[in-house]
Amino acid sequence: MDPTSTQAPPVQVALFVTCLVDIFRPTIGFASIKLLEDAGCEVHVPKVQTCCGQPAWNSGDRENTLEIAKQVIAAFEEYDYIVAPSGSCAGMIKVHYPELFEKIPDWHERALKLSAKTYEITGFLIDILEVSKVNAKHKAKVSYHDSCAGLRELGISKQPRKLLKSVEGLDLVEMKDCEICCGFGGTFAVKYSDISNSIVSEKTANIVATDPDLLLAGDLGCLMNMAGKLKRQGSKIKVRHVVEVLAGLNDDKPIAGRD
Amino acid sequence: MEINSPQFKLNAKTALGDKQLQGALGHVRENFTGKRAKARAQLPQFDDLRQNARAIKDHVLEHLDVYLELYEQKVLESGGMVHWARDAQEARGIVLDICRKTNAKTVTKGKSMISEEIGLNEFLQDNDIEPIETDLGEYIIQLRGENPSHIIAPAVHLNMDQVREEFRKAHTHLPDNRPLNEPQSLLSEARGILREKFLAADIGITGANFLVAETGTSVIVTNEGNGDLTQTLPRVHVVLASIEKIVPTLEDMAQITRVLARSATGQEITVYTTLSTGPRRKLDVDGPEEYHVILLDNGRSKMLGNEFSQMLRCIRCGACLNHCPVYQAIGGHAYGWVYPGPMGAVLTPNLIGIDKAGHLPNASTFCGRCEAVCPMLIPLPKMMRSWREKEFERHLSPYSQRRGIALWAWMAKRPKIYRFVTSIAARCLSVIGGANKQINRLPMAGGWTAHRALPAPHGATFMALYNRQKGRR
């Protein structure tokens, strides 16, 4: 899109990078920026962001969650939209922040306002910006895993698939039980690693049975879990975040492996 | 019933290594979930019914005391007896009292989770009364001395070979060489044996899926017909029900019934839905002469006032178990008490204490599938999180985890320090990852690396790269 062709000022989007992307896979952040800029947005990356607070929230540490959430709200509330390359982190802000501040009226209001403009990136591109296709080429047989929070908290399912179908040369094949959890679950994967292993093994069996060249998903936590398991099993299937393919940023090595 | 929930991790490990169990759990994964999906797809009003079912139960819970009084009044009018039990011990005492007055030697039983909750079978045996489970699955596990591993399919953890072996061991009066190669022949054998028990029993005990306030009726939904024989043939029918089973009217019962079987087995309705009101009437030629209802509280009236009150909407369909990746991986026994799966993870700590059941609400990936399929729209993950909060507040969660979270949160609240530490961490992990970009052993992350590689970072953090790039722009 040519930004000069629009009369209205560009949409101001703040990117919520997410802590995993920040440390483990910056490419996802740059791919997100590219997709948003291609769609005519002006992208900002607030400096004070660290994490959405989910690890504390899911560990029962309400006090720390509150403080972290307040920091996020203060840093992001001035923008038109908040977009994250993660259904899980976007879901935390969109669904759980209002719940978290239920009994703190002024913050509750601010949390609700932020919630209303927070989106997962593929959902934002399709549902809000009404992007119908991306400008990318990727010749590969691809399978997509629906990460739980994106799917069940935010209804992300058709959006990434719609965008993937516009990628030139890409062949999307569905795996069995693509909507079933990969067994990551944050600290669950470490605390109950035997159970997590059983669940991810079930998942990788379904992935391998589909025989894709490339596995995609919208959440880095799930991707690291599945990629780590595939690697351990000696699989050659490559793993990337969906935005990397959509933005055509495939020069980086796939997750957990040599190209 | 013995509480094994504190050993959850060990139980889970054992379950994961049990090849036979893993084979049996495959049936849960495929059958139950597929049938529910199909049943749901065939009923366009399914979600409207769920909303209404939820509204009905919420209304009941908000008026529970008055509905219980209305219900009791109607039971008395129909000639039945109502007994109130504050806890398991009181409930057992009431059952024993009825048994003594009836001079009962044997008691047949329809499937009842409340009976499991109060540990009734063991108690009756200790008092020289023989309890006979008549639901096929319950009968099988009773022979094996086990507890149910699923709230609607108690023997779902077993395969046919194990059932055959158990029958050969137990039914010694039958010829050794009889063929028992088909499920059909096993079922016929159980039918024959239990038929005699039904006819000989002094008391029949059933649970209740609903208690209808309008008419003073207890309702059971079953497929085998054992519940009906249990309550029709003996001289005395005892209903064990917890207080939240109340529905106002027959219409309300039908609303919930429409989502119950579909969510449980994928049936539109179970084969038998039986409404029982009082003892046999003057002109009746069959049916029990006495009808008793035992209303069990066991902590529920307290739950009504706390953050777990919505759990009292549960209708015990088992959909959350069937769809839970954790339940599918380890089965029901690993949870260590009566109620397994997501509903158990919320209910069990309420009944036996979070100190004993602490693992249960933690052993969830929060994938949300349980809530997505719950016919009563119970926010199960949210309530599991509430338990985690209580554990955190009471310092029940592991010290290392608490330290870890505290340290991480301290940094997360200080972006500059956070930036500094994460950039070092990213660089270190990147070096450890080497050219392969994966880490196969890492201190503190043994749980992860035991089963999978840890994808390594590429060096600089996003924030560092972004700021560098922005500087160039």
Add this chain to the structure above:
Amino acid sequence: MSARKTILSQITASLKENSGTLTSQADRMTAAERRVNSHPRGVIPDLTTKSGSSTLSVFCEKAVAAQATIKKVKSYAKAGSAVQSFLRQHNLPQQIRTGSDPKNSKLVWDKNLAPQILVGPSDGNDLVCLSHALGAVAETGTLYLISGPSNPTTLNFLPENHVVIVAEKDIRKSYEGMWKTLRRKYGKGKLPRTVNMITGPSRSADIEQTLILGAHGPLKLHVIVVEE
């Protein structure tokens, strides 16, 4: 304090704690009584199926889907021979256990071969029992059987073969229709000792989730619909 009183007052206390503003006991009783007396219907599923939307056709389709067998006859007189042909078809002796339902007198048996009729509750030794349903529901192919001397409850569960006669005029679209029938017949807030809603023959899937018919109840459920 009695258990009853402890439980009820704990409930009230909890409700107060939860809502903050609990309406009075009397007001809540009024609300509960209002619901009981008005018994709102809620959501009624749409009945259109592949065999059309007439109550009878939906009933038959649903009952067959639940593994019951169906025979339609034009009158009670003809229902007798429908019962007998069911017996012949399954090589069963011409012997039937039934209750004292007056509708039995309308059945006309085959000439020269009237079945032996036993009247009263079953003790478990009957191969075939015959009952008359109070009505049925098309929505799920469900029969409603009512306890009493006319149709003893044991007949519904003890035999291997259960034959049930129901009049087409007594089939309702949904359960709600049958609640209305029951209220009219027995009075508001009253029910007979047992109402059996029966949908197909008994079954179990407790062994490896393999569905097998004929668990503790009947193996066969044959429904004769009288289109009078």
